[in-house]
Amino acid sequence: MPEDPSTQPRPEHVTLFATCMVDQLAPGVGESTVEVLEYLGLEVDFLDDQTCCAQPAFNSGFRSEALPVARRFVELFEKVEGPIVVPSGSCAAMVRNYYRDLFRDDPDLVERARRVGDRLYEFTEFIDRFFGNDAITGRVNDTATYHKCCHLIRELGVDGPPLELLENVDGLEMRPLERADVCCGFGGAFSVKMADISSAILDEKLDNIEAAGVNTVIAADTGCIYQMQGGLRRRGSDVQVVHIAEILAKSISGPAQTGTRAR
Amino acid sequence: MKPETTQFRVKAAATLDNKTVLQSLEHVYTGFHEGRLTAAADTPNWEELRTKGKAIKDHTIAHLDYYLGLLADNVEKNGGHVFFAEDAAEAREHVVKLAHDRNVKTVIKSKSMVSEEMALADALIDAGIEAVETDLGEYIIQLAGETPYHLIAPAIHKSREDVAALLDDDFKNGDPVPGADELTMLARAKLRAVFERADMSVTGVNFAVAESGSIALVTNEGNGRMSTSVPRIHVAVMGMEKIVPSIQDLSTMLRILIRSATGQRITSYITMVNGPRKPDEEEGPEEFHLVIMNNGRDKLLADPQMRESLNCIRCGACLNACPVYRKVGGHAYGWVYPGPIGSVVSPVMTGLKDAHDLPNASSLCGACHEVCPVKINIPRMLLELRWRAAEGKSDSRERASSVKERMLWKSWRIGMMGRRRFDLGARISRWLLRPMSKRGWIKKAPPPLSGWTTTRDFPLAASKSLKQRLADRKKPGGTNRDRP
């Protein structure tokens, strides 16, 4: 459990944990995250050597392969001080909730992982705790809906902050999403290994998205974003799925834009 | 019941294609799940009750041997008989023999998943004894020759048309069928005569109370009450974990069970059975038999990572919340217990290697954990089983991963152990896939990602990693966004 921020002063400096997906597939999300954090007055560091938190291998059961990668993560991030911010609920949960399981034969490593985890925050969770959800007041003219990523709400208990952040964006009409807290069907390797089931769950999510009648879907985890965007594209839909960091970065970046954003 | 866990993918695929069943399955969400959400919201101390329920079960399971002894002592003190069955076959043979020895002609069965493990109804029928399921859902699937689809609503996958055709041949020809009300009255009429002539009943047990030797039956229909009132012999079958220590523990357990199962505050009936009828009672069974079954639960008990699954009170809330269950249905899970709890207990009780698809059939969304009345951490156990299936000892009956898969994750690990190779891997994949991409998206990816592109477009790796982009940003004349 991260430390109680009310006992600490506002940080001036944070380290970004990009996640492997953002790093190589969606670097725009990473840049947006940096832009928002800098807007809040923070100096943002990026550790060049970072790769992955090892969640994909761990979730697939290949702990012997996950372990060295996760240990490398701890070794890397324990060298820096201060908060670590990650634009992903599932990766934050991996470090905070599951590293102790993965490292259970090595109590020393469990402790080192705990110390890293205690200062590791998901992006919206970080803003909420240290700056408040009204700290970002920008503008984006659009209609959007918010999908609740499973690990963010259930593993980390972060439910209110993302929606509150979005409420504070002028011009952004947020519409409710039916069954917003039901999974999109991603689940990592599950989306490939059991593609038919993953797609059936996705279909229901996409039906609900289309029923919401919006231009944009906002979510906080890149895996979910690709699951939904990939499926929407396949349906021939123009609806764009974006990361909440991207919307917030856009809102503070200058003249408001409407609707879709070419990838 | 013989496990068919190897058939998971095939049966799941069949359900995914069956629009009628998928429509029926929606009821577990719109009916049971939403009912449970409302009931929990209406209960001011809901979280406290869950914590209390978990504590009761944790304590009981940690001292299961002691409480089994106490339970048996008290059942016998009250004039009942206790039979300990190591496995389903023993339990089944004991009950069939009892029925035979007592000249039983008709057995009425009330809902019991344990009796499904025993495949009891069929065994009685084979022995020439009439055995009729009296819970409406169980009756429907007995007529259909099927096994239960859900823990508390066994026929949830059957449409009204299906049910009508099963209850009366007249409805088979496609004529408009009556509503649920009328169909229910039809079933009532058919079963009433059976109740009257029953000489033995077999029920399950929702909770067995150790300190008093009592069992609690939680029902809505009244067939449970018929079972404990009419026949001369009442047999109750239970998994050995279904104990609570004290009669006063029941108020907590009943509150969380019923709200979690159907969203009701209370069921129409809760029957406390304290043994056979007393000498001054003129009504009720003359004999009470409690069959306590193991059938592989000792494996869960002995396994520190899996022991928590024995806290389960069989409410079905995890099924109702599970997006996977709602798409694949109950039969896909291949044994008695479907859904998230089934994905945890079936592999351990019947064999992980054959059942390895079950713990893998999950997006790890955590909804099951969130709704469990006794806070069982199912996702953690699914991950544990995935580990054993992936990397368990090859001579054990656990490991199910292929050489190809193991090699895949080995190369993944190699690729993640250094930044340069991480970047190189991404660059190579982009170089390979770019020719088949359009504006950064791929319509048909090669293995191992081909499953993805059956239904979704897949993104191409970015031209520059975030590391590069942030480095560029620092250079004068900086950003380099959005290049497909």
Added chain:
Amino acid sequence: MTDRAKFISGVTASLGHSEVQTPAPDLATAIFESDDDAKLKAAEALAVAGDRATDLIERMAEAAEATGWRVHRVSNPEDAAELIADICQGYGAKRVLRSTHDVLTDIPLDLAIRDTGASIDLTELTNQADTTEPSEREKAKNAAFSADVGITGVDYAIAETGTVVLHPRKGLSRLVSLAPPTHIAVLRPGEVLESLDELFAIERDDFLSGKLSGSMNLISGPSKTGDIEGTIVTGIHGPLEAHLVILGSS
């Protein structure tokens, strides 16, 4: 054939022990509550039932309606008997059975029913007869299955859930509230407990002593099922309709 000792020692081994260990007291479960504490709790529950009788009756009425009872309020015994007779007549009842609860003789029920032309029998059919005689039990069972209405009092009621608690009594006490398509329960103030907690606190000693008869039923409305397409249907194996007549406050 597995015997008990072998089975339990297997469980002990699964727990990683060599012998059964008596659990140390744990607040998690009520089994460690002292008899004195339990008796105090039970006494308090009964006291509350008396002190807050009026309030508890109101809450009971509300909860009972929510769970499907048809709730009626009458202020005196004569009105109660008449109301029940009307209900029976409404169903065209010819055969009525009743239990031996005191309240059913405290009101002029038998007379009121007979006045409608229906027969009313005590469920205690086998007063003199040998209760182990199969033919007597068969007769009693048939009486229950062919009755139109079953009437009982209550042993307790529970305001939290709208529940009526019935202990078995002499005669057909189990079937009288189960087999006929209509069940009428008569409730008086002072019989209502707050919640399930109070019920089990009060019943604890009887459960432990084995004094409690064969079975006890908690009844909350008519029988129901949701097994066809998840649609809740009222009325299946148990009574199709359940009436609660609250006597003594309106």
